[in-house]
Amino acid sequence: MSRTERLAPWLFTVAFFVVWEIGVRVLDIGTYILPPPSLVFEQSWVFRQALFRNSMQTLYTTLAGFGIAVVFGLALGIFIGWSKTIYNGLYPVMIGFNSVPKVAVVPVLVLWFGIGTVPAILTAFLISFFPIVVNVATGLATLEPELEDVLRALGAKKMDIMLKVGIPRSLPYFFGSLKVAITLAFVGSVVSETVAANSGVGHLMLIAQANSEVPLVFGGLLCLAVLGIVMYAVFALLEQRFTGWAFRGQDRRAA
C-alpha cells in the first residue's frame, strides 16, 4: 500500500468531521438537533469518565455475547454442515429464527433474567451467532465432492474428512463471519441496553437524551463507532493471520 492509501481512511474521517462542523454552522442547525463535532468532543471530554465506564460495560457485554456466539455458532455450523440432509432441513429454520427482530426478544429476556447485563449479553449473542453458523455450515457443505471421494476411497470416515479438509477449508468463511458478527454484537448489546439496562453506552445515551444532553448522545455514538472499528480491525487481523492462504492473490502481488 502506498502512503496515500494508508492515510486515506484518516483523511476521510477528518474530512467527515470538517464537513459536519461547517454544515452545522453554515445551515445554523440547533445544537439540540445536530450538535457540531467540536461540541460533541468537548462534552465527551467533560463526561469522559461516564463514557469510559459505560463503554467498558458495553464492550464487556458485547464480547461476552460474541464469545458465546463463536462457540455456539461454530458447533451448530459444524453440525449443520455435517450432512446435506441436516443442512437442507435446518437452514429454513435458521432463516426463520434470524428473521425475528432481536429487539422484540429483549422483553422476553428481561422477563426471564431481569434488567441488566444478562439480557444485553444474550441479545448480542442472538444477533451475532447467525452469520457464524451460516458461514461455517456453507464452508463445510461446499466441499468438493471429488476430494471427498479421494478420501473416502482411502477408507476415511466422515470425521477424518471434516478434520483434515472440511474444517480447515471453512476457516476463511468462519473468520470472515467474525468481522460481521462482532459489529452485529454491538448492535445487539446496545439495543438491549437502550431497552432494559442500568449501564452501558445505550443506557447512557437514553439518559442523556432524557436530559436533553444532545452532544453527549452523539458522544455515545462516537464511542460505539470507535469500539466497532477497533474490534473489526482485531478480527480482520486475526483473519489475515490464520487464513492468509485464502488471500494468496494479494500476498503474491505484494511479494
Add this chain to the structure above:
Amino acid sequence: MSRFVELDDVDLMYGGPDGTLALRGASLGVAQGEFLAVVGPSGCGKSSLMKLVTGLHPPSRGSVRVAGSPVDGPVKIAGMAFQNPIMLPWRTTIDNILLPLEIVQPHRRQFRARRKENEAAAEALLATVGLGGFGRKYPWQLSGGMQQRASLCRALIHQPELLMLDEPFAALDAFTREELWSVLQDLWLEKRFTVILVTHDLREAVYLADRVLVMSSRPGRIVAERRIELERPRSLARTFDPDFVAIVHELRDHISAVRQGEVS
C-alpha cells in the same frame, strides 16, 4: 487368469427407482497389474464406473469384486486422481501428497513416528514426476500441470494396488499432457499397479493402456474391446506411426457408431 477387478452384469442407477440409469449390464475384468483405459462419449457412465470400482457407490444390480472380495464399501486400496487436481491450499505440496498416509491404515498409525521417512518418500515421488524440490511450495504457487503431477503423487504415495484416473490430463495443454503420459507410463512400468483410466482422448488411451474399452452413451454399456499389443516403453514418436494411428481410427469408428445410434 485371476481378475483383480471384476464387474459382473452391473447396473447403476442414480436417484431412486425413477432415476437415471447410468450403466447397464456392464461386465468387465481387469488383471492384476493391467493398464485398462475406458473411452466413450460424454455422459457414458465412465465416472460411474470409477465410483463402482472404488466402492463409493453400490451397484443397483450385479456384483463388483476387487482383490478377490465383494465390494460393500470404499475399497481402501485405491488411489484416485481427477481432472481437477483439488490440492488443499493451506497445505504445502508435500503435506498434500502425504494426506493419504494420514488416513489409510497401516500408515495412519505410524504417521507421526515415520514423518521423516514419509517425507523422503514423497520427495522421491515428486522427483520422479519432475517436481523435485517443489515440495515446500504451496499448490497455488504451482502451474496447472505441476499441480496435476502432484495430484498423481498423492494418488500413489500409499502405494495403492489400484489406481483410478478420471480424465486426469483433460484440463492440460497438449504438450504437458503428452509429457505426463510418459511420466505415468514410467511410474506404471516401475511399480506395476493396476490402473483404470477413464478418458476422452483416444491417443492417450492407446498410448498408455494394455486394453481399451469403448462405452456407449447413457445408459452406458461396453460396446467394444481392443487389446493394444504395442511394445513398451512406448515413445511419443510411436503415436504417429501408422499402426498406432490405425488403432486410434478403429476406436474412433466405434465411438462414431455409438454416437450415430444416439442421434437416430
